[in-house]
Amino acid sequence: MKRIGILTSGGDAPGMNAAIRSVVRSCIYNDIEVYGIFYGYQGLIEGEIKPLHIGSVGDIIQRGGTMLYSSRSEEFKTEEGQQKAIDQLDAHGIEALVVVGGDGSFRGAQKLTEKGVPCIGVPGTIDNDIPGTDYTIGFDTALNTVIEAVDKIRDTATSHERIYVIEVMGREAGDLALWAGLAAGAESILVPEFPPNVDDVIDKVKRGHERGKRHSIIMVAEGAGSAVDYAEQIKNKLNLETRVTVLGHTQRGGSPTAFDRVLASRLGGFAVDLLRNGEKGRMVGYENNKLVHHDIIEALKLENKISKDLYNLSNQLSI
Template identity: 65%
Template sequence: MKRIGVLTSGGDAPGMNAAIRAVVRKAIYHGLEVYGIYQGYQGLISGHIKKMEIGSVGDIIHRGGTILHSARCPEFQSADGQKKGLKQLIEHGIEGVVVIGGDGSYRGAKALTDLGYPCIGVPGTIDNDIVGTEFTIGFDTALNTVIDAVDKIRDTASSHERTFIVEVMGRSAGDLALWAGLAAGAETIVIPEEPIDMEAMKVRLLKGLERGKKHSIIIVAEGVMSGSEFAEKVTEITGIDTRVSVLGHMQRGGSPTAADRMLASRLGAKAVELLLAGKGGRAVGVECNELIDYDITEATSLPHKLDLDIYRLSKELSI
């Protein structure tokens, strides 16, 4: 293998640039040429592909977002779109691709794999919902962003003696809400994986009021319902005055934490090693702080599982 490509796809995540840097420099170190594919699969189809040098990735390890940019590409979900992308790779002489992104990005990589083209998936998403790896690039940074915001919101909640509903990202996975809720000391955490017991929540909130507690923090994953909708339900069943904070896309931004920079660098380099070894159709991840690789089909076909022990602990500690 003499020439590889790298692309980022789906929602951006802090640490993607660190992963791009690792792919480019690891590949060049081993004598490979590297081509950046811009705007994800949309750029692949349109041929927005440029050669990258060592300097192309200078001073980006600390930057959020992705220098390769990202775009949604419904066309690549079709067989015709996938063949157009494959044609571009062949015309540019690219023999393997590192795909950095979430589950949708992995499905695109699997499609190319099914066409006989070697791809390696690198997990980059703040949702931490990629099967086969304990952590994804961007999760730690987003988690710290949420915790910092909740800490500030708690100051206001305490001052005004109110209950605040904080809506965080997570359409189908509650990792961000759960970890942030436990770390920030939220009284209630609402996640897609577990049905919310409104009566139990009501009892907990009212019991807190009885013992003199004047404020509470409730964290809601967007995949359950909006913060405004949940606030209405809380007020309806408890009579408690609530306020809503929607953190939104600020959760995706910011300089990546040391943990995300380390993870991205290790996983990006591992992906290049797999291509050099002649492997394709694999995904890289981390398990017990050890790097692993596995069939990318597992990441696209198996359901994400949340650590419910953490959920149970959060309920025990929020009495």
């Protein structure tokens, strides 16, 4: 293995730069040339490819986002687009690829592997929704961003005696809402994995109000329904002042936490080791405090399970 490429794809996540840095420097340490592919798979198709050196990744470990940029590519989903990508890799002498991203990025990596380009996937998404790893790069940072915001919102909720419904990212996975809600002491947490019942939420708010509680935090994953709709129902049934905060893309940004920096560094270095050892079509992960790797497609076939124990605990603690 003489030359490896790296790209980031899909939604950005804090810690991606730390993963890029780890891949680049692990390659250089092992006398492997490394090329950065800018703008994801679309950039690969268009030949947005440049060599990376030690200095190329200096002072990026603390930066959010991705220095390689990211984009989504409809063209890459076609056979023609995939062949263009392979032609670009051949033209630049790139023998293997490290792909940092989520499940869509991994499916692209598997397609390239099937066509003869060894690829390793590194899980990077704030949703923590990739099977085969306990944590994805960016989740811990996004979690802390949400907690900081909720702590501030609770201050004003207390001052004005209001109900706040806070919507966080997570179309199909509720990990961010669950962990943030538990850590921030939310009175109710609504996630897509456990179909929410708005009447239960209203009853809990009502019971709290009857015992003298004058403010509440309701945490909603976007895939569990609209925060605006929930707030309207609470307001209409209880006649209590209700406000909505949609945190949006603030959750994606910011300097990565120490955990995300270390996780990304370990996964990036491990990906290079796997390629050096002839592995391909694999994803790296972190399970039970150990680095692991799985077949990409087999891993994606597994159901990403939210912790029912954690969900039950959140209900017990928010009585």
